[in-house]
Amino acid sequence: MKSITEEELARLHDEVARQANPAQSWKPEPGDQLSGVVVDRRREHTNHGDEVDVVDVQTEDDGTLAVWGTPAVLKRLISDKDPQCGDFILVKYHGMRPARSGREFKHFGLAVHKATSEEQPSRPVNGSPPPAPDESTLEISNKDVPF
16 A cells, blocks of 8 residues: 655645635636735636636635636736746736727736745645735736737
8 A cells, every 4th residue: 555645645635625615716807906825726627618727826815716717818827927836926807908800808917926945835825825025026917819
């Protein structure tokens, strides 16, 4: 029988607890922003059968909220910025914007402050997030939509 470390067992317990109590989905209005520490990142299936990234963020005020990478802009930003457990993340919903094609799209900005090796957890983070990094170190990407 294979044995695992106490840390690995604790990670499994955390994963099962998250499955029993999933994070509420973040449903922003134009101008809303969300910031905090990434406590989980995983792939989930949408109601339409697509597989997307979901980033759980522990905030200071609202507990843990799930950011689903379903709008095209947010999907690309999550892929480009690659937030991982322990990183500080800031996501802002700017609202609807016109694309070159004439259609409208949901426009987001996303910035990630990468955790140092000392801050990087070996398993998802629990508890209160650390203080926010200096906002001057965060860069928000506002690239045009690629269509």
